[in-house]
Amino acid sequence: MDTLLVTGGAGFIGANFVRWLMDQTAVRVTVLDKLTYAGNRDSLAGLPGDRVEFVRGDVCDAELVERLVAGVDAVVHFAAESHNDNSLNDPSPFIQTNLVGTYTLLQAVRRHGVRYHHISTDEVYGDLELDVPTRFTEATPYNPSSPYSASKAGSDLLVRAWVRSFDVQATLSNCSNNYGPYQHIEKFIPRQITNVLCGLRPKLYGSGANVRDWIHVDDHNEAVWTILNRGQIGQTYLIGADGERDNRQVIEDILTLLGRPSDDYDLVADRPGHDLRYAIDSTKLRQELGWSPRYPSFQQGLAATIEWYRQHEDWWRPAKEATEAKYAQQGQ
């Protein structure tokens, strides 16, 4: 595999993927990204110009997608509207990008016989109860809760149908919550870190009992590369690093690591339909493809992430005021 089209490569996970590829492989990459509010050209700064080409455009633009897909060995599709809270305010771009965008790419890879990997989320499975050992597996029925997760579930089903009906050479992965550098500050961990750095109190939805299964973005991306190279066509792989923590614990860790009292945060309005708990059983990926997470611990990853935001204020500061104004309107 010499050339890849990476959609959404100016977003959080996509930009880290392109950076990881530059470090760990010899592939050349074309990034296709619309640069919505969530995309940032600076997230790709400093990468070698002879190996990374950036194209600003929409995954729903069939002509552009056709042209780009024709020139590569494989597509890795990260581009999406990705934030649950936004999907509750206005589902429309979620339907367009996540469903129509995926359809557009599938039609192009079908025509050109190009390998395709679909990036998805554990949220397609709905949520789990607290304090039970149950975790999501590849066999868990789909039961999405929000417009975001429903649109991702729909996109997964399109991929499965294109594999079965049209022999598209696709794999899928559903990952748990990522953290690390270049994550938009609307998301939980970077929002709280940058709040503390700005002298604002972190904001915890509801009671803070909701559990997420955290994985460092580099571990996610190494799993994606593993699946792209060694995954079985038509198969879904769950990606997770056994990182379950409740939101209250995470906020307390952030405050402690930043030298603040661990109770220095506000309880704010809960998210409507808020999923209670996610947890991934990644046995299939580990046993069949030999992947395992490299990041030593959530605590160490969180400390490194805090340090990154401390040192890259120029990257996040321009979005801070508008992001907090939007949350304030929602009582969050």
Ligand code: NAD
């Ligand atoms: P993000 O919001 O940070 O980035 C999304 C990127 O897609 C942005 O650069 C944006 O400009 C681009 N984009 C949006 N609409 C587009 C369009 N119509 N055409 C072209 N580009 C467009 O998202 P992320 O957190 O990096 O998530 C990437 C993918 O991973 C998504 O598919 C998401 O569902 C999935 N995922 C995310 C997580 C997580 O914890 N963040 C976990 C599992 C799966």
Ligand code: DAU
């Ligand atoms: O599980 C994978 C999913 O993880 C991805 O598919 C999504 O793209 C990604 O955004 C993420 O979804 P979540 O909704 O879990 O992430 P978010 O960062 O928005 O919130 C994490 C938890 O923190 C959730 O329980 C809501 C809570 N929260 C969030 C914010 C922004 C707060 O308590 N306070 C906040 O300020």
